[in-house]
Amino acid sequence: MTVTVERGAAAGAKRPAGRSRHRPRRPGDSYALFLLPGALAFLAVVVVPFLMNTGVSFTDWQGVGSPEWSGLANYRELVGDEDFWASFRHSLFMVVAMAAVPTALGLVLAAALFDFVGKHFGGRVTAVLRACFYLPQVLPIAVAGIVWSWILAPENGSLNELLKAVGLGGWQQDWLGDPDLALYTVMAVMVWVQLGFPLVVFMAGLQRVDPALYEAAELDGAGWWRRFLHITLPQIRPEIHVVLLWCTIAALKVFGAVYVLTKGGPGGATDVPSYFSFTTFFEKTQVGYGAAISTVLTVLVLALALVGLKLQERTDR
């Protein structure tokens, strides 16, 4: 032990500036080596495939033979492709269902659970309720899809049976098979899937808030709604930003739910860009065109992520 202390003291004496912000760099003594495995794997799995995909998007390629350079032809075709525009329109619906609605509902629920149930009924009740809302989040989307497509089945589906049982038989629908309805049905399922995430993040965020703020507001006679607007919302703004950003990105990328619930149907009514590119790759084997679709989607997602990161940086400061 004494040896260590002595060596420490000696080393400290040798570098008078050792306490300053910049530590002296010895040659060959860099932490960069630790990045090497990650960087190599990253290159092989993300960078190279991504560049290949972008490259392929400028070619005409069926997946066999050699790709033929076709310049912007795929992108020009996209502009006139009604299916492509429809899939992006559906993406906006997904943003509403997976980001906007869950965030709004999640805020109210989180505040109610934290500030009301937690205070009057205790932590146990709060934890159980929170768990119920979070449960769908741990479910593989394939399983959620099986559950819901069976519940929503036109014949013998639980929802239709329930409607009949309570005397609303006239409201029975082919929920996933009706082109006018399918997109809204998928949206409803996605709200169910997604709600737990914002709820749990917001409840975690609310634990940061100084309880004195609420007590003071309550003493001043502020009702629940006013406390929500003037304390809860401003205090967990960073969490709201993060949740909105992540959920919007998740919404743009949604694939599994569409694959399992509707396969993009009926008649393309629920097609989304990721599913559209998937079928273009593997069913129509128009690899160049599929690559162009996924490239457009990527640009959109990355642009959104960059804007989000910038905003987050600004609010962090």
Next chain:
Amino acid sequence: MTTALRRYPVLIALCVAALFMTVPFLIVALNAVKSPAEYAQNGPLSLPEGFYTDGVRDFWERVDFGRKLVNSVLISGSVAVLAVVLSVLNAYAIGIGRVRGRTWVLAFFVLANVLPQEALVYPVYYLSKEVGLYDTRLSVIIVFTVIQAAFGTYLLASVLGQFPREIVEAARIDGATKWQVLWRIVVPVSRPTLGVLLVFFFIWTWNEFLLPLVMLISNDNQTVSVALGVLQGQRLMDATMTNAAALLGLLPALVFFLLFQRTLTRGIAVGAVK
């Protein structure tokens, strides 16, 4: 008295909402133990008359569910461990080593995680065929290790950025190599965060759909998620079998959830603050 009267309606409303969230799980469990005849007669909403397990057993055998479970555990487990190791190495260089250009390195990792997998899927499919890894569990393990580690690096780098420097410096002065500092000091001290990442990576990989769907085409290599998703897509199942499938699919998720509820919520808190 009046406040008590005003309290309960809110609680009841919240309970109803919570019930609505869990009702699908309950109906599935109810119907998975009904016989097809009973289902045909009484429909999906009746309580089961007996405890019929043939549906679950038939389904288990038909899809060789045990094998799918093994595949899922093997893939998700390997990815979780490997991705945590990779994240730690990256984050050590970025958060503690403060390598030059770390902001950019970090930005690249974030973008890799945010990137739609559709932009990688065809080249990954093509390249894996070229190198003979197509339709192997290893291919999926490699890809998800990198994708999960991208998120892990992002999260851990900020956690390690706040690591008490005195400890690291003291160990260095005592003659510990960087490698020793990493495994004897940084990793043990960060164990709670690493545990959270491990659980998250496991569950996320378990639930992944697109890449395993493309990469694992043979029955012997498929994961639980893919096997169920593909079956559902073919719409070959009767109601009892559908429920058996749903029940078997959601049981593992439920088990994780009950085991790791606290880790999950803590992890989300860690993730959200950054």
